[in-house]
Each structure stands twice: as C-alpha cells, then as structure tokens.
Amino acid sequence: MNTVLGKDDRCSVARSLEVLGEKWTLLIVRETFLGRSRFSEIQSSLGIAKDVLTNRLAGLVEHGVLERRTYREEGARERYEYALTPVGHDLAHVMAALSQWGDRYRPTEAGPSRVYIEVATGEPVSVGYTSADGRALSAAEVTVVPGPGA
Amino acid sequence: MNTVLGKDDRCSVARSLEVLGEKWTLLIVRETFLGRSRFSEIQSSLGIAKDVLTNRLAGLVEHGVLERRTYREEGARERYEYALTPVGHDLAHVMAALSQWGDRYRPTEAGPSRVYIEVATGEPVSVGYTSADGRALSAAEVTVVPGPGA
DNA sequence: CATCTGGGTCTGTTTTGCCAACCTAGCACT
C-alpha cells in the first residue's frame, strides 16, 4: 500500500490508509484495543504469518500508532509488547464505525461479540457526528465542503 | 482478504474488513461518496489497474455496497455506473472517522482538502459517540462490553 | 464502411503473502 499516493495524496482517507490499509493492519490495531499486545498473543489470535506480523508491527511503530515497550515477567527475560499510543487510541472511532457497520450488515447468528454502551445508562451507543459545541448531529445536518487544500 | 476468517469470524471489525479490507476497496468507496461513480473516472482518479478495479467493483456489488446501473448520455450507448446503496451510504461514518484521523495525524501542508461542517452553523464537525437518545458522548462515557455472541 | 470510445479481458512480470525451517538470547535445570 505504500505507493498508492500520487495524485491522491491530498485525500485524508488515502493518507490514513497509507498507514492502515495493508492487509491485517487494522486487525492488529483491533487486537491492541482488546488488550492483546504481545507478539505471540496477536499471532495466535489472528493466525497471521509471523513475518507479516513483524512487518506490520514495525510499520505501526514507525507511524506512531503503536509503541514497542519492554516488559519482564518474573523469571523470564525481557520481552516486547506493543501498546497503543495516543495516536493509536484516536483510532477508536474508526474501529467503532467499522464494528457498527459489520454488526448491522454482516451479522452473525450469535449476535455481536462486543457492544458499545454508555457507562452511565448501559444503553447502546452508536457512532455519529458531533458539533463543535458537543451536540449529536444527524447525517442530514452535516455536509462536506472543499477545504484549504482543495 | 477473503479468508481472514477462521477463529476470527465473530469479530465485527473482521467481518467488515472481509468486504472492505482489500487494497483499493475503501478508496473506491470514497470515490463514490465524492460522486465519481463511473469506471473510467475512478480508474483515472485513483490510478488503479483496470483488472483490479473490475474485480473490486464486482465484489462491492456482490456485497451490496454498490449497485451497478446503466445510464445513457445523449448520443452515446448505454454505459455503467456504480452507485452507493443504502448499505454503502452507511459507511459514511467510517469514511469520516478515517478522514478525521488522517487530517489530524497525517496532515498536508495545504490543509485538508475536504472538511465536514454543520449545515446550520458552518462550524466543523467531528465523529464521536452518540447515546441512544441522541446526546453526544465523550470517549470516557463509553465502554465496550461482551455481547450475546461472545 | 472505417473509426472512435468506454468498459472491460488477457498476458507476462513484479510484489506481497504464506508456510515451514531456522536462529538467537536469556533463563532454568542438572
């Protein structure tokens, strides 16, 4: 995915996908959101080839989405784990939006395996637009206009 | 990306990426959001190989994200265009979330080429969580819990 | 009838992903 740029580098979606768009990358990010941060955890959970995982983790670290940290369990040597940086954490809305779409249009018989709820009420939460002063907006209230880089 | 499933088919993100995760797919969807719906428009705008584009469009149609329609310009024969279905339209939040992340963390000198604004006020809009009764929620007010399929 | 054009298909080459084998450092056990 590294040279999808070109005439297209002015699009924000393209620039995001430059970092996130390769096969497995978003699934690896999801694993870290679920707290699976170690190489072997991710590898066995996704069933990804080790060389590809090495590759993707390096890319995510390079782009500041993950941070490689050492940890040490008692009686074991130093090992690595990959933790979300603040940059990575800000992918939460991307994850939530993808998750919501998948639940709606590609449901399983068993129902969603994880749901987003409001802490205070326990009611389900969806992804939507929020105005500058914190109101939720419907799709009809939002429009896309050319910006400075257009 | 077609057989990333396995132990992983219970994850909504994985199921979404089953449809959207191949190289180019989300960029093609973005093009249709921008109103570029014809084969040649998409092809020249993205610089994608034609066979790959054929392939991706067929997949998106098969999964109900796009719909192939015939159209006819005056003095020309029937041609095809690929329009978003309601299913595809519901990817708007995914697009917005990706766009917002790209603008924030991979900005260009020129600034964003397109911005999301509130129609009524002209103020910028962001992607966030919305409660069941339509309030905007901060990340701290939302949590993820196991659902029925867990 | 010849020519042009959109929306592809076909072919050969390059890149990427996959799998299995191998490597390395630190720890534990003897």
Added chain:
DNA sequence: AGTGCTAGGTTGGCAAAACAGACCCAGATG
C-alpha cells in the same frame, strides 16, 4: 559448564495478488 526451552523474530521457496500494457467488443459517428 552443558543442555534444553521459549519469545520473537529472520530466511527461503512457493503461491496468490497487483501491475502495466496489449487487446477486444459493441454502439455511435462520419
């Protein structure tokens, strides 16, 4: 000191996907 175990890779060979460019086909136009 020597052996074995394990996490986190690296390497190499093969298969699948992407790429670039040539080719094709039908309807419109001259």
